[in-house]
Amino acid sequence: MPELPEVETIRAQIEKKTPLTILKAEYSTFHNSILKPKSKHFDPVGATISDIKRKGKLLIFLCDDDKYFLSHLGMSGSWRISNNKITEKHTHIQFETIGKNNKRIFLGYVDPRRFGNLYFYHEEEALTFMDGLGIDIGTDEFTGEYVHSVFKKYPNKMVKAFLLDQKYFAGCGNYIASEICARAGIRPTRRTGKITKKEAQLISEVTNIVLDQSIESNGMTFSGGYSDTEGKVGEGVKNLVVFYQKVCGLCNKTPVKKIILKTRGTYYCPFCQK
Numbered sequence: 001m002p003e004l005p006e007v008e009t010i011r012a013q014i015e016k017k018t019p020l021t022i023l024k025a026e027y028s029t030f031h032n033s034i035l036k037p038k039s040k041h042f043d044p045v046g047a048t049i050s051d052i053k054r055k056g057k058l059l060i061f062l063c064d065d066d067k068y069f070l071s072h073l074g075m076s077g078s079w080r081i082s083n084n085k086i087t088e089k090h091t092h093i094q095f096e097t098i099g100k101n102n103k104r105i106f107l108g109y110v111d112p113r114r115f116g117n118l119y120f121y122h123e124e125e126a127l128t129f130m131d132g133l134g135i136d137i138g139t140d141e142f143t144g145e146y147v148h149s150v151f152k153k154y155p156n157k158m159v160k161a162f163l164l165d166q167k168y169f170a171g172c173g174n175y176i177a178s179e180i181c182a183r184a185g186i187r188p189t190r191r192t193g194k195i196t197k198k199e200a201q202l203i204s205e206v207t208n209i210v211l212d213q214s215i216e217s218n219g220m221t222f223s224g225g226y227s228d229t230e231g232k233v234g235e236g237v238k239n240l241v242v243f244y245q246k247v248c249g250l251c252n253k254t255p256v257k258k259i260i261l262k263t264r265g266t267y268y269c270p271f272c273q274k
């Protein structure tokens with residue numbers, strides 16, 4: 001599933017091409033499960049994508065006329081950029097655009113499993129939607145103090161499972177949460193109320209390491225998953241210390257344990273994490 005580093009990779013690649021004026025929009029037979037809202041979506045044709053931002057795992061296409069496209073990639077979504085019409089299987093939405101120097105650019109949303117969503121919203125709806133997401137774990141606002149205060153407010157959660165809550169930790173996903181706990185030396189099952197100020201600080205610090213390493217490697221690709229706007233896979237897997245690993249990459253000796261926490265595969269080192 002694309003998490004913050006993967007979404008950031010796609011965002012940065014599309015940003016280089018902006019502004020993009022949409023000349024034509026094409027939809028697959030199955031686009032209805034992706035496009036929201038179904039009843040009152042406006043026609044994106046004619047809009048100019050002037051910038052692209054990100055909050056958590058949400059891509060925010062800023063267009064003129066107060067129009068926003070909000071894109072959530074779900075389990076297997078990605079965007080492709082091409083000079084030619086995109087014919088890849090599972091391309092559900094495709095914009096033919098004019099970019100810089102009158103260059104024709106095709107921007108396509110590809111999603112084999114179709115759990116992703118694309119919202120065509122006017123400003124007010126878009127802002128309300130974005131307000132539902134908590135602090136982005138990749139920003140300076142994600143401090144130890146913040147982590148500690150949220151953990152204090154909800155003291156009975158299991159740390160790793162709680163880190164997946166987008167209302168508080170926008171952008172955090174399953175592999176990131178496992179890696180954060182590993183690098184902070186915290187067992188995924190520890191209760192949030194038992195995390196000290198110092199440990200909360202450590203969580204915020206190691207989050208930067210996990211995210212930076214992954215973004216530098218253009219994201220993370222697990223068995224046939226995520227790919228970027230050129231269809232390339234990410235190479236971040238080499239930086240993982242516990243997730244999908246047999247031996248812990250921190251102590252280099254202890255076999256990694258896999259448990260299921262709130263239905264999600266969770267990895268930890270019994271030696272390094274207390």
Ligand SMILES: [Zn+2]
Pocket residue numbers: 248249250251252253254269270271272273
């Ligand atoms: Zn270890």
